[in-house]
Amino acid sequence: xxxxxxxxxxxxxxxxxxxxxxxxxxxxxxxxxxxxxxxxxxxxxxxxxxxxxxxxxxxxxxxxxxxxxxxxxxxxxxxxxxxxxxxxxxxxxxxxxxxxxxxxxxxxxxxxxxxxxxxxxxxxxxxxxxxxxxxxxxxxxxxxxxxxxxxxxxxxxxxxxxxxxxxxxxxxxxxxxxxxxxxxxxxxxxxxxxxxxxxxxxxxxxxxxxxxxxxxxxxxxxxxxxxxxxxxxxxxxxxxxxxxxxxxxxxxxxxxxxxxxxxxxxxxxxxxxxxxxxxxxxxxxxxxxxxxxxxxxxxxxxxxxxxxxxxxxxxxxxxxxxxxxxxxxxxxxxxxxxxxxxxxxxxxxxxxxxxxxxxxxxxxxxxxxxxxxxxxxxxxxxxxxxxxxxxxxxxxxxxxxxxxxxxxxxxxxxxxxxxxxxxxxxxxxxxxxxxxxxxxxxxxxxxxxxxxx
Numbered sequence: 001x002x003x004x005x006x007x008x009x010x011x012x013x014x015x016x017x018x019x020x021x022x023x024x025x026x027x028x029x030x031x032x033x034x035x036x037x038x039x040x041x042x043x044x045x046x047x048x049x050x051x052x053x054x055x056x057x058x059x060x061x062x063x064x065x066x067x068x069x070x071x072x073x074x075x076x077x078x079x080x081x082x083x084x085x086x087x088x089x090x091x092x093x094x095x096x097x098x099x100x101x102x103x104x105x106x107x108x109x110x111x112x113x114x115x116x117x118x119x120x121x122x123x124x125x126x127x128x129x130x131x132x133x134x135x136x137x138x139x140x141x142x143x144x145x146x147x148x149x150x151x152x153x154x155x156x157x158x159x160x161x162x163x164x165x166x167x168x169x170x171x172x173x174x175x176x177x178x179x180x181x182x183x184x185x186x187x188x189x190x191x192x193x194x195x196x197x198x199x200x201x202x203x204x205x206x207x208x209x210x211x212x213x214x215x216x217x218x219x220x221x222x223x224x225x226x227x228x229x230x231x232x233x234x235x236x237x238x239x240x241x242x243x244x245x246x247x248x249x250x251x252x253x254x255x256x257x258x259x260x261x262x263x264x265x266x267x268x269x270x271x272x273x274x275x276x277x278x279x280x281x282x283x284x285x286x287x288x289x290x291x292x293x294x295x296x297x298x299x300x301x302x303x304x305x306x307x308x309x310x311x312x313x314x315x316x317x318x319x320x321x322x323x324x325x326x327x328x329x330x331x332x333x334x335x336x337x338x339x340x341x342x343x344x345x346x347x348x349x350x351x352x353x354x355x356x357x358x359x360x361x362x363x364x365x366x367x368x369x370x371x372x373x374x375x376x377x378x379x380x381x382x383x384x385x386x387x388x389x390x391x392x393x394x395x396x397x398x399x400x401x402x403x404x405x406x407x408x409x410x411x412x413x414x415x416x417x418x419x420x421x422x423x424x425x426x427x428x429x430x431x432x433x434x435x436x437x438x439x440x441x442x443x444x445x446x447x448x449x450x451x452x453x
């Protein structure tokens with residue numbers, strides 16, 4: 001299984017999950033600082049105060065990337081490092097860190113892929129309404145322009161947002177992520193304002209390649225998980241279509257076609273109305289993009305559930321039951337369904353043929369153990385091998401897929417799960433900050449070397 005000659009191999013991380021140094025060099029407070037310091041919000045009351053100390057150890061981490069033959073590294077910029085209060089002048093000491101990181105990557109022959117928003121909204125903006133307030137979209141565009149002005153002489157690959165569904169619906173809908181709000185109307189408004197911010201920012205990121213990163217999954221009935229040919233009944237098929245609209249089409253239809261699915265508008269009408277969607281917004285959101293970033297971990301499994309109320313994270317999901325897949329699971333409890341990735345990539349390529357695709361996150365948490373200086377993570381190797389075979393099949397089936405970025409380079413702060421879940425191909429001992437290449441890292445390096453499986 002040989003991949004196209006120009007296929008991009010790399011890894012991904014996010015600022016709050018690895019950087020630490022939350023009070024250094026003028027960095028402001030983010031919503032994740034506030035959320036993680038509130039007892040009970042994060043497993044073990046863990047915080048990202050130190051995390052992987054990447055802020056101080058980035059040179060060593062880039063050296064590991066080079067050793068692993070990575071061609072690309074996707075990282076996010078911490079908005080509160082650049083603008084401590086979310087607006088106003090750039091903090092020179094904060095942006096200088098990313099100057100140094102980009103230079104180090106380029107010196108190692110690694111292409112930087114910059115994500116401008118991976119959930120660490122400046123706390124000052126949250127106190128003015130956060131993403132539920134329209135002004136935050138405009139502040140995001142100003143921030144994006146400031147970062148582009150500083151780094152565009154060396155960075156050509158830009159992602160505006162990471163997983164706006166998560167930011168909106170886990171942050172403002174069911175409250176399991178920062179800022180911890182629980183209000184369906186706020187979640188729907190936030191989703192729209194995130195998209196508006198994307199559209200405003202995308203126009204300011206030229207010259208450059210612009211990407212929107214979504215957490216997309218194939219939406220399947222329980223029967224379809226292991227039998228792609230299974231034909232659901234009418235009620236189950238309707239549930240599948242509605243959840244696909246709420247998860248994926250809600251973000252990609254506006255970004256690519258300038259339209260919202262009817263299911264999203266109906267959900268908004270039932271939860272505060274659609275007054276936040278103003279004339280001209282969809283034209284703004286439909287800024288040309290070059291790539292759709294796809295973060296895939298597992299399928300979304302649903303069936304008809306007459307009489308059930310909407311799930312707090314899914315406004316508009318009345319009469320739908322969220323089910324489980326008959327499949328092995330990771331340490332997160334997420335079902336392992338590798339061919340869900342090929343099904344997803346082929347469909348996205350068919351639904352949005354004018355935009356290229358990149359797998360921007362794919363990986364798994366397992367309970368890793370260091371033994372005699374090694375981490376024998378056979379489960380992760382099997383997971384990655386299975387998913388990469390499906391990536392290859394998607395390419396063979398015609399998906400316009402440009403690359404694959406494993407999640408994650410390093411074990412890190414896994415949001416509400418704290419440090420108890422390890423996704424890295426590199427093990428981090430949080431007490432000593434010692435890095436150990438897992439077997440999966442060595443395996444992945446070999447995949448890169450042969451450009452295939």
